[in-house]
Structure formats: structure tokens, C-alpha cells
Amino acid sequence: MLRPYGRPMAALSVSFSLNGSPVTVDVDPSARLLDTLRYQLGLTGTKEGCGEGECGACTVYLDGLPVNSCLIPTYQVRGQRVATVESLDPGALEPFERCGATQCGACTPGVVMTAWWIREHPELLGTHSIRELMAGNLCRCTGYDGIVDSVAEALRETGSGRRET
Amino acid sequence: MNVMLPGSLSEALDTLASDGAAIPIAGGTDLLVHWPVHVEAHERTYVDLSRLDPLKPLGWTADELMLGGLTTYWDVIRDERAREELPLLVDAARQVGAIQIQARGTWAGNIVNASPAADGVPVLMAYDAVVVLESRRGREEVPLDRFYSGYKQMKRRPDQLVVGIRVPRRRYSYQVFEKVGARRAQAIAKVGLAITRSGAGWRVVAASVAPTIRRCPAVERLLETGTPIASPEALLPAIAQDVAPIDDIRSSAQYRTRVMARVLYHDLRDFWGKPG
Numbered sequence: 001m002l003r004p005y006g007r008p009m010a011a012l013s014v015s016f017s018l019n020g021s022p023v024t025v026d027v028d029p030s031a032r033l034l035d036t037l038r039y040q041l042g043l044t045g046t047k048e049g050c051g052e053g054e055c056g057a058c059t060v061y062l063d064g065l066p067v068n069s070c071l072i073p074t075y076q077v078r079g080q081r082v083a084t085v086e087s088l089d090p091g092a093l094e095p096f097e098r099c100g101a102t103q104c105g106a107c108t109p110g111v112v113m114t115a116w117w118i119r120e121h122p123e124l125l126g127t128h129s130i131r132e133l134m135a136g137n138l139c140r141c142t143g144y145d146g147i148v149d150s151v152a153e154a155l156r157e158t159g160s161g162r163r164e165t
Numbered sequence: 166m167n168v169m170l171p172g173s174l175s176e177a178l179d180t181l182a183s184d185g186a187a188i189p190i191a192g193g194t195d196l197l198v199h200w201p202v203h204v205e206a207h208e209r210t211y212v213d214l215s216r217l218d219p220l221k222p223l224g225w226t227a228d229e230l231m232l233g234g235l236t237t238y239w240d241v242i243r244d245e246r247a248r249e250e251l252p253l254l255v256d257a258a259r260q261v262g263a264i265q266i267q268a269r270g271t272w273a274g275n276i277v278n279a280s281p282a283a284d285g286v287p288v289l290m291a292y293d294a295v296v297v298l299e300s301r302r303g304r305e306e307v308p309l310d311r312f313y314s315g316y317k318q319m320k321r322r323p324d325q326l327v328v329g330i331r332v333p334r335r336r337y338s339y340q341v342f343e344k345v346g347a348r349r350a351q352a353i354a355k356v357g358l359a360i361t362r363s364g365a366g367w368r369v370v371a372a373s374v375a376p377t378i379r380r381c382p383a384v385e386r387l388l389e390t391g392t393p394i395a396s397p398e399a400l401l402p403a404i405a406q407d408v409a410p411i412d413d414i415r416s417s418a419q420y421r422t423r424v425m426a427r428v429l430y431h432d433l434r435d436f437w438g439k440p441g
Contacts, residue, residue, distance in 0.1 A: 012168070030166040030207045032200060052198045053266055054351055065239065065268040071197040072269070073190070075168055076215045114264065127248075128259075135350035136263025 016077045019087040027074045034058045034069040037084060045085040045109050056137035059110035060084050066114050085109040092116050095150040103141035111137045115151045119158055167210040174219065177326060180212050182301040185323045187212050191235055192269035195278045220328060232330040238267035251332060253288040253359055256342040260284055262351060273327035279317045279377065282354045286378040287370040288342050289330060291359035297329035313377035335363040343428050355416035356424045360432065374408040374421050381407035384429060391440025397426040
């Protein structure tokens with residue numbers, strides 16, 4: 001097991017649902033969900049950007065809501081549902097490619113996670129703009145117009161019953 | 166690192182009573198910032214609150230909104246009645262990071278983190294919120310505007326947990342939350358202001374301009390007495406009595422003072438010189 005920091009401590013056994021399947025991992029109490037996913041469970045789609053809950057590259061769903069996995073101790077997800085970018089339909093990325101909303105790719109997994117959540121909850125647009133809902137995902141390459149357009153397109157396609165895949 | 170995983174509030178209070186250095190952790194949005202490099206923080210004992218389900222929901226009674234000790238920003242953002250009756254709570258919550266933080270960060274955590282730049286605390290204070298603390302020794306209630314005594318100093322003993330926040334329901338004839346940051350989203354306030362007017366009078370609460378979030382009694386008095394104010398500069402003596410801004414990485418004391426004066430002057434231009 002890779003220990004990127006800290007000294008070895010008594011392990012905690014943590015069970016949760018990961019992308020629909022039950023998993024149990026022994027983790028250090030100081031382990032972050034981000035590191036457990038990447039280094040123990042091999043799900044490297046979730047990226048670390050800032051490590052302070054600002055950039056959103058580490059976005060996963062916890063019981064259905066987007067959260068920053070860099071700010072969550074792994075023991076806190078015991079008994080909960082975690083979903084990572086690996087669980088998404090590969091078609092989720094397609095509108096982003098079409099709208100020029102991908103470039104270096106560092107932010108893309110997090111961006112696509114938040115975008116898919118909005119697509120699954122269009123009722124949020126009654127109170128929020130796409131731009132506000134996407135504000136927790138920073139992109140330093142493309143700017144945000146393409147990202148906002150991609151989410152709008154994905155929502156339109158959902159509305160017309162067309163699948164992106 | 167040592168983490169206690171209590172299954173009930175009672176167990177959590179026992180742990181806090183027996184270990185005065187234990188740190189309660191809820192959403193982790195403050196404690197885990199840059200976590201890997203904060204090695205000294207890994208040596209401490211934490212009490213995980215995340216399974217204390219009875220502390221999660223918010224509730225409405227005839228007289229008040231009661232936020233639970235684990236109620237998140239997102240819980241309030243999604244509450245239709247909060248949007249209608251206590252809109253500043255929703256305005257401020259929507260400016261705390263974005264969904265990823267709003268889904269995890271708690272109002273109680275915002276209070277005990279005691280940042281002078283908090284977004285949740287000023288609006289709660291402008292609504293006369295009361296902090297409900299519980300410990301093995303019983304329950305205590307402290308009005309939020311008397312909760313802080315200095316930078317990161319507050320009236321919470323280490324054995325006490327914030328189990329709720331009471332927000333009275335009142336009719337407001339004026340209310341606004343202003344946050345001035347480097348950009349619209351994902352910013353920390355250079356200056357924050359929450360202003361309300363109800364039957365209880367004016368409340369002017371300032372953020373990021375003093376060691377704590379605090380009310381501005383001198384500015385409130387100008388409003389109550391209807392003192393004529395003809396320019397932002399005319400507010401400076403009252404502001405100087407109420408706050409003590411500093412230069413730091415986010416802004417300068419001079420900029421903060423000027424912005425505070427201008428925002429107050431322009432937001433309240435219909436009220437200066439009109440008593441009552």
C-alpha cells in the first residue's frame with residue numbers, strides 16, 4: 001500500500017459502496033478519500049489539483065452529491081455511496097469535445113462529474129444557472145463558455161430523449 | 166492520528182468530556198485543507214460527527230428556524246421556506262465555494278471555525294441567531310453576536326458541541342448580504358456585510374474587517390437616529406469605531422475601509438437621515 005504522507009498508524013476497516021459495488025478497505029485514519037481511491041483502489045480518474053477544495057478536479061459523488069474527495073477523510077464514507085468518474089457513461093464526455101471544452105484534461109474528470117450531476121437534476125436550473133453550478137470546477141485552459149455550452153447541450157439532448165452515447 | 170467514531174450524540178459528548186484536546190469534525194471542508202502538509206494535525210484526536218443523523222435536519226417552528234449541528238449550506242439552499250423568509254441565509258450559502266463545498270460544509274462548522282472572513286456567520290448574526298451548545302454538563306445558549314471574544318476565540322468550551330442554531334422568524338423591511346471578493350465565485354471575502362432591519366431594529370454585521378465577524382453598533386446608531394450622511398466619507402468615523410481592518414494577502418486595511426464605506430453608503434442611501 002502506498003503511503004504518500006504521514007507515519008503508519010493503526011488501520012481502520014471502512015466499507016462502502018463504490019460505483020455500485022461493495023468494497024472494504026483498510027485505511028490509515030488520516031487517509032483522504034482521494035488517495036484511497038487513487039492509490040488503494042486504483043481509480044486514477046479522480047485527480048488532485050489544489051488539495052484545498054477549490055478546483056474541483058477531485059470531484060466524486062457522495063450519496064449522490066458532488067463533493068471534493070480531497071477534503072473527505074476516508075472513514076467518513078463508511079456505509080455511504082461513492083461514485084467516481086469511472087462510473088460515468090463514456091458519452092458524458094462527448095459534448096465537451098464537440099464544444100471545445102477540453103484541452104489539457106486535468107480538470108476534465110471533475111468537470112464532467114459536475115456536468116453529469118446537473119444533467120441528472122435539471123430541476124436545479126429553476127434556481128441556479130449552469131455557470132453557478134459549475135463554479136466549483138476550475139479550468140485554466142479553455143475558459144468557461146465552452147463548458148457552459150457543453151452542459152446546455154447535454155441538457156437539451158436529454159430533454160429531447162437523445163442519448164449521447 | 167486517532168479518530169473516534171461515536172454512534173450517538175451522547176457518545177460524542179462523552180468523548181469530548183474525557184479528552185479536552187479532541188477536535189470535532191463534520192464536513193471537513195476547513196480541517197482538511199492542504200491536509201497532507203499539515204503533519205502536526207495528523208497527530209491529534211478527532212471526533213467524527215458524520216453519523217449523528219439527528220443533528221442533520223433543519224426544522225421550522227412557529228417562531229424560529231432551527232438549524233441542526235450538521236445542517237449544510239446545501240440543505241438551506243434547497244429549503245424553499247428559507248429562500249422566502251430568510252433569504253440572506255441562502256444568498257450567503259450560495260457564495261460559499263460551490264456545490265462541492267456547499268454539500269459538505271455546515272453552518273455550525275462555519276461558526277466554530279471562527280474565520281473573520283466567514284460567509285455564513287454574518288447573515289446568521291444579522292438575523293440575531295443563537296448558538297445552542299451541549300455538553301455532559303448540560304445545554305447552553307449564546308447569542309451569536311456575543312459568541313466571539315477575539316481572533317479564533319469563542320465561548321465554546323472544548324467539551325461542548327454546537328448542536329443547533331436558532332434563528333428567530335421576523336418580518337424584515339430591509340435585508341441584504343454583500344460579499345466583495347476577487348471574483349464572483351470561489352472567493353474569500355475582502356469585505357462582507359449583512360444588513361437587516363426589523364421590529365428589533367437595524368443590524369449591521371461586517372466580515373473581514375476585524376479579528377472576528379462583528380456587529381457595527383456605531384453604524385447601527387446612525388441608522389436608528391436618522392443621522393444625515395451625505396457621502397461615504399461621512400461614515401468613516403463610525404466605521405473606525407466599529408471595525409479594525411488589517412493588511413493581509415487578500416486586501417489592505419485602506420481598501421477594506423473604503424469599500425465598506427461605499428457599500429454601506431450606497432446600499433442604505435434610502436435610509437440615511439431618516440430616523441426610526
